[in-house]
Amino acid sequence: MPRMLDVSDEVRAEIGDEEADRLLAGENAPGSYDCTSCRTQGDSEQERTSTVLFIGDETAVLAFAHATCLPSQVVQVTEEQLQGAVKSITGDSVDLDPAKVVPEQAVLGVTSGLLLIAGELHPALVVEPTGPIARPGATGGGDDFLPLLIEQGFMPLTAIESVPSVLHGWSVLLAVGQLHAVLQPSPNGGQPVAWWQAHQPLQVTESWRAAANKHQQVLMFAAPVGSIGRQPREDLLRDALDKAAANGKLVAAAMPLAGT
Numbered sequence: 001m002p003r004m005l006d007v008s009d010e011v012r013a014e015i016g017d018e019e020a021d022r023l024l025a026g027e028n029a030p031g032s033y034d035c036t037s038c039r040t041q042g043d044s045e046q047e048r049t050s051t052v053l054f055i056g057d058e059t060a061v062l063a064f065a066h067a068t069c070l071p072s073q074v075v076q077v078t079e080e081q082l083q084g085a086v087k088s089i090t091g092d093s094v095d096l097d098p099a100k101v102v103p104e105q106a107v108l109g110v111t112s113g114l115l116l117i118a119g120e121l122h123p124a125l126v127v128e129p130t131g132p133i134a135r136p137g138a139t140g141g142g143d144d145f146l147p148l149l150i151e152q153g154f155m156p157l158t159a160i161e162s163v164p165s166v167l168h169g170w171s172v173l174l175a176v177g178q179l180h181a182v183l184q185p186s187p188n189g190g191q192p193v194a195w196w197q198a199h200q201p202l203q204v205t206e207s208w209r210a211a212a213n214k215h216q217q218v219l220m221f222a223a224p225v226g227s228i229g230r231q232p233r234e235d236l237l238r239d240a241l242d243k244a245a246a247n248g249k250l251v252a253a254a255m256p257l258a259g260t
Contacts, residue, residue, distance in 0.1 A: 006050045008072035008200065014053055014060070023051065037069035037107060037130055040230055066230065069109055071199040107131070108196050112179065112204050113234045114211060115219065115241070117163055123204075123212040125172065125182070126237065127196070127222040128229075145224045146251055152184070154222065154251035160241060164219060167253035170195070172218040174257060177209050178202060182220065183258065212257050221252045 005024055012020040022028045035042050036052055043049075048067035053060060053074045107130040115124045132143035150156060153167045169185035171192065178201035183192035204212075212218055227244040231237040244250040 004044055004046070004048045006048060006067055006072040008051070008074075010074045011051050011053045011072050014055065014074055015062070033064040035065045035069055035230075036063040037065045037109060040066075042066050068111065069230065070107070071202075073199050109230070110179075110182075110196060110198075110202070111228075111231070111237065112202070112208055113237045114208055115160070115234075115238060117160060117219075121207075121211050122163060122215060122219050123208050124219040124221060125179075126228060126241065127182075127220065128227060129225050131225055133224075143224050145222070146249065149222055149251050154253045156248070157221075157245045157250045157252050158248065159245050160238075160250075160252075164252040164254050166217065167255055170253065170255045171258040172212075172220070172255050174204070174209070174212060174218075175201070177204065179204055182255070216257050217254050218257060219252060219254050221250060223250050 007015075007020045007023060015023075019028070031045055032041055032043050033049070034040070042064065044064065050065045050067045050070050050072040052063045052065050052070055052072065054063060055074060055076055109128050109130060111126045111128075113124055113126065114121045116122075129145060133145035133148065134142060135144045135148065146154075146156070153170075155164055157164070169192070171183045172179070173181040173183055179198060180201050181194045181197040184195040186193050221241055223241075223244045227247070227249045228237070228240045231240055241250060
């Protein structure tokens with residue numbers, strides 16, 4: 001059975017057209033797999049799945065991720081990092097921890113959804129990293145994700161009862177109906193720079209895009225690793241956000257919409 005696989009042009013260029021076509025036809029692709037980003041199980045027969053190729057100095061390992069967690073891409077690593085990251089290879093699946101592969105790069109998971117606040121639907125982005133975020137130069141191994149965002153102007157929430165205040169200078173870039181980036185002010189006062197940027201544009205639903213165009217802004221919620229998880233439905237996402245807020249692990253801001 002054909003798999004719901006995404007094979008990017010850069011991955012195809014590395015593995016070759018023949019291998020890419022075999023993957024897309026379902027010959028070499030796994031059915032179920034452990035997502036290399038969120039670590040939960042995925043099924044390439046039931047949901048869109050990204051091929052992620054980790055390339056070392058001598059070895060390459062093909063891993064799989066939910067398309068909602070990571071786009072299909074090539075990740076360059078050292079051979080030592082790659083060998084240290086491959087915990088087990090069993091027939092179909094590779095158990096690969098991206099936090100160990102590229103420890104200096106934080107991977108931010110971004111989920112879009114509609115949230116009902118004060119009787120009205122608002123477009124929201126939920127950001128949760130795949131591992132703890134430390135301050136630059138910190139050696140203690142703690143998680144400073146929320147404190148860093150609060151210093152940027154995000155507001156801590158204990159409950160989601162009203163629309164958070166606008167964070168000036170930040171914006172959400174939507175182009176041709178796809179999510180491209182979250183922009184923040186440049187430290188040098190020039191053009192905004194990307195705080196988060198999709199490796200390839202992320203699709204959003206028609207209803208999400210309509211709500212974004214109506215309000216001309218997007219609400220962004222952020223929580224530390226392990227607070228939200230990958231939720232398959234918007235009602236479950238809202239429950240997870242409410243729980244994170246009640247536990248003091250949620251910050252938020254409203255951002256103007258850039259693009260259409």
